[in-house]
Amino acid sequence: MPTFPAITIDDVRDAQRLLAPVAVRTPLLENAVLNARAGRRVLLKAEGLQHTGSFKFRGAYNRLARIPEAQRSAGVVAWSSGNHAQGVAAAARLLGMPATIVMPADAPAIKRRNTEALGAVVVPYDRATEDREAIATALATARGAVLVPSYDDPFIMAGQGTAGLEILEQARDQGARVGQVLIPCGGGGLSSGIATAVKDGDPTIQIFPVEPAAFDDTARSLASGRREQVVPGGTSICDALMSPSPGALTFPILQALSAGGLTVTDDQVRDAVRFAFEVLKLVVEPGGAVALATVLAGTAPSSAADTIVVLSGANIDPALHAAIVTG
Amino acid sequence: MPTFPAITIDDVRDAQRLLAPVAVRTPLLENAVLNARAGRRVLLKAEGLQHTGSFKFRGAYNRLARIPEAQRSAGVVAWSSGNHAQGVAAAARLLGMPATIVMPADAPAIKRRNTEALGAVVVPYDRATEDREAIATALATARGAVLVPSYDDPFIMAGQGTAGLEILEQARDQGARVGQVLIPCGGGGLSSGIATAVKDGDPTIQIFPVEPAAFDDTARSLASGRREQVVPGGTSICDALMSPSPGALTFPILQALSAGGLTVTDDQVRDAVRFAFEVLKLVVEPGGAVALATVLAGTAPSSAADTIVVLSGANIDPALHAAIVTG
Numbered sequence: 073m074p075t076f077p078a079i080t081i082d083d084v085r086d087a088q089r090l091l092a093p094v095a096v097r098t099p100l101l102e103n104a105v106l107n108a109r110a111g112r113r114v115l116l117k118a119e120g121l122q123h124t125g126s127f128k129f130r131g132a133y134n135r136l137a138r139i140p141e142a143q144r145s146a147g148v149v150a151w152s153s154g155n156h157a158q159g160v161a162a163a164a165r166l167l168g169m170p171a172t173i174v175m176p177a178d179a180p181a182i183k184r185r186n187t188e189a190l191g192a193v194v195v196p197y198d199r200a201t202e203d204r205e206a207i208a209t210a211l212a213t214a215r216g217a218v219l220v221p222s223y224d225d226p227f228i229m230a231g232q233g234t235a236g237l238e239i240l241e242q243a244r245d246q247g248a249r250v251g252q253v254l255i256p257c258g259g260g261g262l263s264s265g266i267a268t269a270v271k272d273g274d275p276t277i278q279i280f281p282v283e284p285a286a287f288d289d290t291a292r293s294l295a296s297g298r299r300e301q302v303v304p305g306g307t308s309i310c311d312a313l314m315s316p317s318p319g320a321l322t323f324p325i326l327q328a329l330s331a332g333g334l335t336v337t338d339d340q341v342r343d344a345v346r347f348a349f350e351v352l353k354l355v356v357e358p359g360g361a362v363a364l365a366t367v368l369a370g371t372a373p374s375s376a377a378d379t380i381v382v383l384s385g386a387n388i389d390p391a392l393h394a395a396i397v398t399g
Numbered sequence: 400m401p402t403f404p405a406i407t408i409d410d411v412r413d414a415q416r417l418l419a420p421v422a423v424r425t426p427l428l429e430n431a432v433l434n435a436r437a438g439r440r441v442l443l444k445a446e447g448l449q450h451t452g453s454f455k456f457r458g459a460y461n462r463l464a465r466i467p468e469a470q471r472s473a474g475v476v477a478w479s480s481g482n483h484a485q486g487v488a489a490a491a492r493l494l495g496m497p498a499t500i501v502m503p504a505d506a507p508a509i510k511r512r513n514t515e516a517l518g519a520v521v522v523p524y525d526r527a528t529e530d531r532e533a534i535a536t537a538l539a540t541a542r543g544a545v546l547v548p549s550y551d552d553p554f555i556m557a558g559q560g561t562a563g564l565e566i567l568e569q570a571r572d573q574g575a576r577v578g579q580v581l582i583p584c585g586g587g588g589l590s591s592g593i594a595t596a597v598k599d600g601d602p603t604i605q606i607f608p609v610e611p612a613a614f615d616d617t618a619r620s621l622a623s624g625r626r627e628q629v630v631p632g633g634t635s636i637c638d639a640l641m642s643p644s645p646g647a648l649t650f651p652i653l654q655a656l657s658a659g660g661l662t663v664t665d666d667q668v669r670d671a672v673r674f675a676f677e678v679l680k681l682v683v684e685p686g687g688a689v690a691l692a693t694v695l696a697g698t699a700p701s702s703a704a705d706t707i708v709v710l711s712g713a714n715i716d717p718a719l720h721a722a723i724v725t726g
Contacts (some may be wrong), residue, residue, distance in 0.1 A: 354680065398718055
């Protein structure tokens with residue numbers, strides 16, 4: 073049984089110190105057209121501008137940098153549909169470690185290409201018939217390498233939480249009063265990390281993880297009080313958010329700190345990706361756009377103060393982006 | 400004969416005070432992949448994140464806000480292929496003034512749509528057979544409205560120059576030492592404004608206006624020492640940079656303060672728009688990408704210190720963007 077909570081604010085602060093010289097302090101952006109459309113002040117944490125195009129670098133670097141020097145030459149192994157892969161590959165390169173990534177054969181081409189460009193070896197698997205965790209564990213065991221989970225790990229969660237510390241600092245500098253934070257949610261690493269940081273700074277701020285409707289395991293888990301699985305057979309264009317269930321470490325934190333889960337449809341996500349292109353002038357991938365989608369669709373809960381929307385990633389295949397913005 | 404210089408650093412500082420409560424302080428971004436590819440530290444002034452998707456709001460607001468209250472109800476008239484139109488429309492709306500824009504019938508649809516969405520009336524004209532300046536002047540005279548030039552005006556130039564003040568402040572905050580500033584150049588409003596600001600802060604910084612090869616009037620003018628015209632019949636995908644010659648007010652400043660003009664091909668511009676999408680995760684229009692294009696093509700002059708690239712605008716038709724990123 074894992075201890076609760078798996079991370080505290082001190083872990084997030086430690087991660088912030090470690091990441092300060094290497095991570096991008098991504099901007100907290102604001103757009104007048106979005107504010108007018110939303111009928112409220114919205115601030116956008118643009119994590120697509122992080123190294124490798126998503127927040128994942130934060131957690132990956134915070135995890136890999138904790139591996140003792142003597143163990144580093146054996147490298148790291150991770151499984152990922154893409155963003156965690158790139159985050160791990162970039163962190164490994166910075167730390168001089170070999171990285172192997174087990175990736176679904178149908179992952180977006182841009183994510184595979186970018187992972188390989190960062191020096192990692194990609195091992196493809198069949199999402200329908202093979203077990204990525206088993207493949208990765210076998211590889212790590214054979215090599216004495218460290219297995220790097222994509223969300224259910226205290227260092228990963230604390231690393232992602234550094235985005236939450238920045239949100240509080242930047243919102244204050246920009247004269248905003250944060251009422252709620254809307255966060256794209258797969259396994260819950262980002263939401264649990266940000267929740268830990270934000271709730272420490274101001275316990276009145278409401279945290280909402282946001283998921284694709286067909287992968288609403290966290291929303292249902294928050295409602296039922298136990299870790300639910302996704303309903304098999306569902307589909308989504310949000311390839312970054314297709315986790316089967318909230319994590320053993322992330323869920324208790326979300327249960328304690330979040331105000332409930334939100335969900336969006338693929339059409340709402342497409343509208344958000346298009347809006348980001350046309351109005352915000354930002355590239356955002358489907359999974360990175362789900363929190364924005366709730367604001368644009370009018371399904372985000374009302375808030376007495378300002379709304380923070382996390383745009384968590386920007387790694388979208390050019391053909392899909394083209395189809396969405398011209399659609 | 401206009402006095403020289405048409406603007407001084409005090410005009411830019413005045414504009415900065417006026418714009419502070421209304422303009423976006425756009426971020427100065429950095430990307431590790433770009434630095435590695437360029438072999439130097441590059442900082443990107445992301446003016447696509449300004450109101451209306453380009454730097455033009457700065458100058459337009461600084462010009463319109465100087466119109467006395469008693470004259471405001473007669474409104475303003477401008478001619479523009481699109482970005483200046485949107486800047487004027489947004490500034491006019493903020494100040495409660497009617498705005499009429501004379502726009503080429505073949506301007507990008509997104510620019511016309513956005514201008515109308517901001518409450519302006521668009522009057523189309525035929526780029527090949529009609530004189531936009533004559534049409535706009537006649538409209539302004541008939542209404543007693545103020546004609547707002549797109550670059551050759553001291554308040555417009557000073558407003559655009561506020562981006563230069565921000566560049567110096569942000570570069571210092573980010574520990575950069577600026578060696579050169581590369582700036583997309585049409586009529587020279589942005590380059591002359593930024594040059595005025597930057598050279599005041601540090602006279603050793605080199606300023607390079609960048610143009611499409613077929614619209615290299617500023618580069619040739621800087622070489623010859625007098626205001627040259629574009630060679631008729633040339634084409635470019637950079638619709639924002641198709642001015643016929645440098646301005647009477649902008650050119651003397653560029654002549655005094657810039658280190659020479661650079662040019663890029665349409666193919667180099669396409670590569671830069673694609674790179675911005677894939678790596679920087681920013682939407683950039685062709686005319687906004689010309690300075691970045693010189694860095695990616697390896698044609699930017701070498702620099703003993705860091706390079707600033709101005710990404711001046713992001714209003715690109717979805718179909719063109721889709722064609723470029725999937726090309």
